[in-house]
Amino acid sequence: xxxxxxxxxxxxxxxxxxxxxxxxxxxxxxxxxxxxxxxxxxxxxxxxxxxxxxxxxxxxxxxxxxxxxxxxxxxxxxxxxxxxxxxxxxxxxxxxxxxxxxxxxxxxxxxxxxxxxxxxxxxxxxxxxxxxxxxxxxxxxxxxxxxxxxxxxxxxxxxxxx
Numbered sequence: 001x002x003x004x005x006x007x008x009x010x011x012x013x014x015x016x017x018x019x020x021x022x023x024x025x026x027x028x029x030x031x032x033x034x035x036x037x038x039x040x041x042x043x044x045x046x047x048x049x050x051x052x053x054x055x056x057x058x059x060x061x062x063x064x065x066x067x068x069x070x071x072x073x074x075x076x077x078x079x080x081x082x083x084x085x086x087x088x089x090x091x092x093x094x095x096x097x098x099x100x101x102x103x104x105x106x107x108x109x110x111x112x113x114x115x116x117x118x119x120x121x122x123x124x125x126x127x128x129x130x131x132x133x134x135x136x137x138x139x140x141x142x143x144x145x146x147x148x149x150x151x152x153x154x155x156x157x158x159x160x161x162x
Contacts, residue, residue, distance in 0.1 A: 063094040
């Protein structure tokens with residue numbers, strides 16, 4: 001990383017100053033500059049091209065694990081972490097999966113609903129103490145009373161306390 005920084009900034013400052021500031025020798029920098037790429041970096045170039053080709057062939061949907069399996073099927077021996085690193089260096093990220101509702105095929109039967117549900121068949125079952133018909137709000141607790149949730153036994157529900 002030090003040599004890369006020096007190579008990038010040697011047009012701005014003298015190499016001797018940069019090498020002294022970074023704590024490396026000038027001869028080491030120039031040896032690095034003229035050295036051929038290592039076997040690993042050459043191999044990374046080749047595998048990186050195949051990773052990109054597999055990724056593009058999948059319409060940018062494959063992640064590192066699927067690209068790795070694809071390369072193994074092609075006979076390229078490499079590790080998953082290497083594929084992850086190469087994809088990260090090339091900024092290859094799989095598109096997220098679109099989560100949709102299933103398509104409506106229209107094969108369901110539509111239930112017909114009668115035109116008048118309230119045809120008068122719903123009548124109050126009883127009368128209150130005063131003799132008047134039961135009102136829709138007669139089953140609700142009175143103002144100021146307490147309601148408790150009962151969950152004992154097999155039935156659960158509200159009970160009104162007075």
